[in-house]
Amino acid sequence: MADDIALELDCTDLRCPLPVIELGRRISDVEVGHLIAVVTADPAARIDVPAWCRMRAQEYVGEDATAAGVARYVVRRLV
């Protein structure tokens, strides 16, 4: 998954709703069909990133972790 990510947003220390706001702001910076990732320690992001994808008709690809062990949520831009 990691190799294909076109843009990774470092929101490690941001709390809800800021990581999702950042995702909403920057999604258009990647091409349709490409991946954008949000790195954050915010526990709400595990629920809110997939929910945002559903509300915005984007694809939630899944969760992994950075080398530092911070959760990373990966989204594919569909629209």
Add this chain to the structure above:
Amino acid sequence: MPLDSASAEPLHPQARETLLAALDAGYADPRRLHHDGRRARLLLDNAREAVAGALDVRPDEVTFTGSGTDAVHRGLLGLLGPRLRHGTAIAHGAVEHSSVLHAAAWASRTWPQVSVASLPVDRLGRLDLAAAPELLTSPPAVIAVQSANHEVGTRQPVAEAAALTDAPLFMDACASAGREPLPQGWAAAALSAHKWGGPAGVGVLLVRRGTRWRNPFPADDRIDERGVGFENVPGALAAAAALQAVVAEREEVGVRQRSLIEWVRRRVVETVPDVEVVGDQDDRLPHLVTFSCLYVDGEALVHELDAAGYGVASGSACTASTLEPSHVLAAMGVLTHGNIRLSLARDTSQAQVEGFLTALPGVVAGIRGRLGIGEA
């Protein structure tokens, strides 16, 4: 003005009147045989009969407890104890109240053979029985299903769940008790008086006659072997008075609340951009609604609505002592930030709801504006 009756309904006028009278008339130890003791005992028995009548259960199925939480613990764990030879799993819906989750976790620490299984819910927060076939293949020792969800209002399929398994069903009915008849199918149930306009510090444990139930905690030599401690006679009597009053008026109040909530559900979507109203829109409790506003900080939302005169609850992480988002919203897979739960008291008026609906769009837009979000 509080719009948070799902946390605590203001004391019902009949509960206040009864409580004030019973503080003097029911002070004594109901186990004593002297005049004042006999009077306290009579009041306690009256309270038990009134609660049983209002709930359509038998008086000997009613135990007063120190809280709804205490009733949950006793109800669930009291069913579990006698079943440990038959099975070792507690199965509960993923959106049960935290008191159920804590009781299950305590049981698995206390009896190492006990495991805890969380049953999935759908997007509306309803227990998905089709997704829980393990109920049939490997029956749990006890299953816990709430009557309706306390955060989103969705009613649960209690009777259907009970029919799927031989295991006794524990029902947390705190969210619905008084407002709606009890669903069928439970072996034990828990209720909380302050949620129907009774005083705080009074819960009700129901154990169906013939059910195998064993006190999971130290015994006490009081009137009711299922409870513990000196009986709160004034509280029990006031809780019973409130319950009788609420049940008598619930048809009228329920219809009014149901249509006000339907109006909120509709208007919020029309007037606030990027809002998600969650829970079942029809098969739900009459008095509450939950929604989440995208790109909004839940804590700011609660504070600013409070400053505007409207007291609401929130399931957003930033409003929780744990800083974790609501496990109910998480299990449903719906947005957890910018979340509000609005719930109506029995006398909440249309004008008050309209005031809230008028204030909300500006409050949301203001918070979004400060976070740099324009018209979304």
